Amino acid sequence: AQKVTQAQTEISVVEKEDVTLDCVYETRDTTYYLFWYKQPPSGELVFLIRRNSFDEQNEISGRYSWNFQKSTSSFNFTITASQVVDSAVYFCALSGWGETNQAGTALIFGKGTTLSVSS
């Protein structure tokens, strides 16, 4: 079965602090994709990044960076110099290749981490 675990339920930081959101996944598929989504207080789900299982290169986009480690089944997300506007719920998600589960290629989400950034 596929599973995504975000062990951190809530994190609170002060502006300009760096923060890392953890994500651990389980899948039997040999090919899969990992994602991060952001859900701000307004409620919409915003796509942030997709990585495939064959590409372990870390990625940086502005203040955001992602560290994918297949050996530990982790796909962690770091926000550098956090800002109040980063306050949101962040979801890690997994999409398999559809080989081994009924959900096919649908996104399986973790429970989310609520990040609160205060000024």
Place this chain on the structure above:
Amino acid sequence: DSGVTQTPKHLITATGQRVTLRCSPRSGDLSVYWYQQSLDQGLQFLIQYYNGEERAKGNILERFSAQQFPDLHSELNLSSLELGDSALYFCASSVGPRPPLHFGNGTRLTVT
């Protein structure tokens, strides 16, 4: 704006009733997914359609059903509603049968 349109935004109804949620995917997207978000269950995948055909099923109750029409819009039908069905229902779409998914703003369903 993701380009995915969901209507209505809010829906309040009573237990035992039936409701229909509607979703228009982004232009050009062939896949539509339905998700339920509740405080206790988180974001749960319900069902996926691709170009009119059911492609994958998640934790969708038998009281719930969905379809995708020839114009690619989709409807999620929820019947014999219970208090526990109160949740935010998201529709998402993608170009092909695989993510990334682009989500609509959701329909907030309240069952009283």
